[in-house]
Amino acid sequence: MNFDLTGEQRMLQDSLRRFLANEYTFDKRREYINSGKSTDDGIWSAFAEMGLLAYTFPEENDGLGGNAIDTMLVMESFGRALVTEPYLATVVLAGGLIRDNGSDAQKAAILPAIASGEKRMAFAHYEQGARYNLSYVNTSAKSEGNGYVLNGSKAAVIHGYQAHQLIASARTSGNTRDENGLSLFLVDAGADGVTIRDFPAHDGFRTAEVTLNNVKVGVDALVGAADQAFAAIEKVIDQGTAALCAEAVGAMDAMVEATVEYTQTRKQFGVPIARFQVLQHRMADMFIQAQQGRSMAIVAAAYADSDDREARREAISQAKLLIGQGARLVGQAGVQLHGGMGVTDEMWASHLFKRLTLVNLLFGDSDYHLAKVSEALLAKLA
Amino acid sequence: MDLNYTPEQEAFRQEVRHFLQDNLPADIRERMGKRLRHNKDMTVRWQQILHKQGWGASSWPVEFGGPGWDEVRQLIFEEECAMAGAPRQLDFGLRMVAPVIMKFGSDEQKDRHLPGILDGSVWWSQGYSEPGSGSDLASLRTTARREGEYYIVNGQKTWTTLGQYGDWIFCLVRTNDEVKSQEGISFLLIDMETPGIDVRPIIMLDGEHEVNDVFFDNVKVPVENLVGEEDKGWTYAKYLLGHERTGLANVGQWKTMMRRLKEIAREEQDDGKPIIENTRFRDRLAQLDTELRALEITVLRVLTASSDPGPEASILKIRGTEIGQQLFELAMEATGHNAIAHIPDALEPDYDGPLVGSHNAVPAAGDYFNMRKLSIFGGSNEIQRNIITKLVLGL
């Protein structure tokens, strides 16, 4: 057992935190969000310079050969500062799919371009009606001539409009809920027949709905084997979930800190409200949730890259279950302890609360993951 | 023991229901049904319609133009209004300042202010809280200094709900520094057109403008706008808090939201099936439905008790707000990641742009965020629990 970070990991964390403390302040963040993109070219290229966009890619593709623990460190720091850059979409989801499933040519074309900050990508998978079920896919890809024709629509595409290129899942065979018959395709955002509708999200991020209308792609657009993409989808969503868990842990820590600080300065009845024992206990509970969440974010990161599907799925769902619940408790209590200030746009706490709330709605909420953990338990015991 | 309403009460319910069917404007019903943005017009128009019927102030006695209903009828009325999709009437005038004026105000104040509250022509705001005085309201520092026939008011009120529409504001102000903090407070009625008043918006976490800061810079208020006696304002404010009983639990509104939530549960899809078929979701809905039933009966027990409910009313505030918050939380979770998109324009009825998912998702997250206020204002739930432990349990 060893929970220590390597010297390099500690350096990464320190320099990233320092950078964000200076360059990603509350006011600057507001500017980036109000720009309508929720991403800033300066910030993104600084991330590229720091190597953040390359950490988890192989060295032969200009990467640094890191793993999900590195992603955890980055995402946790992002969570503390509520960074809205398309890191999850570009590096973790799309980059992860190419790294783990792409052909040599795809890797060579895409990973260095992501690493250098030139290319932003997004993963277009979920569909209306699916809610969180990963195999519920109606978008179709029909083989035609020397390629495929894609038709369908995708929902909740994080940072979809800010992407130069999408990876879209589509059905090459089978019926709506079949795990078999799914395939992944590279689709240029500007290709004929692609419509991307951009929406601001409540937490400052962007989300998109993507419509594919007779979109023609070549065979070289296929990522991984045709019909066999379900395992890849499941794994990358697990990696994304682990990343999101780490982000939530960072935001929970920030909420605990903000609340402890606020209650020590806010006075009512002649004393700082932190003197009231009922509030102290509430903050102790928030702290406990953040700590338990941290443990599970580590579990999630440790299993995120694993090919032992059963063990990975269990770890990820257990982590998201507890972290979804923790995020809810920490978010609600943090707002409550700020009193009226907690529900205003001007307070940091309300922004942490919104992100902590929406994190629970991404990649399956606590109920969804409880069901997964519960089904796995039954399968083991029955 | 009989849980049934009497035949007279049932007949009354039918009468209210019919009235609502015939008189609640369709555009208002639509705004409420879809949980679109509230506006001043809908509140005022609805107040005028109720007033024409003689039902403008369900809780007022006949002598001031009310219908003279008992508490159960008031509850039935409120519940039917909520279920029909009527907007909530403005409490600040009807239920907050009016009872104080009726009990402690002068005859001139009654003649001058009550009719405008009843017919909806005057919009009232509540000026209690200050930046430094929230839970500890008695520490308030806005001052009113007597100068001839005027008070000169200086200071700042905050969190003033819908103060941007306010014609008048009732304020607690400090008139005496020399005594204990509760004893130097007076209750003033202030015309918001008076020079020196500045209303500035506070934007809430859902991006909406619902509350305000109100600044007072040497505002001249005629002494005849003092309610009751100088330095007795705290007593009047406390009377008001004790007076507010039925509204606390919001049962009518929550029953309406529960009905909506059940519709949402049938409409929103989970793996291609209505989410009501998801056992975990359904269990939580069932649990909440049960909690709401308990609350409804607790409210009726409190209302029909012969003695004044007193501090037990804190139960209603705590449970009512918690249940309300959970209703909106479930509504948000039902819409899943469709709730993530923030499309403020879609909160207006004329919006015809794109949506993400069904219309259920439009207000879902914003409502959930906004409703965190319920456990904070009107005496926070921590303060309410302090009241129960001290005044009910005697700890």
Ligand SMILES: Cc1cc2nc3c(=O)[nH]c(=O)nc-3n(C[C@H](O)[C@H](O)[C@H](O)COP(=O)(O)OP(=O)(O)OC[C@H]3O[C@@H](n4cnc5c(N)ncnc54)[C@H](O)[C@@H]3O)c2cc1C
């Ligand atoms: C949306 C909204 C609308 C409002 N509308 C109006 C309005 O129209 N007019 C008006 O006058 N006011 C209004 N208010 C103000 C409201 O009444 C106050 O927010 C409320 O009294 C709490 O005060 P505060 O915000 O200063 O929080 P604080 O008093 O600073 O409380 C912060 C935290 O400390 C806790 N706390 C404080 N004292 C104790 C204690 N003794 N024991 C344990 N815990 C304690 C609180 O419960 C809370 O969790 C509104 C508030 C909101 C949020």
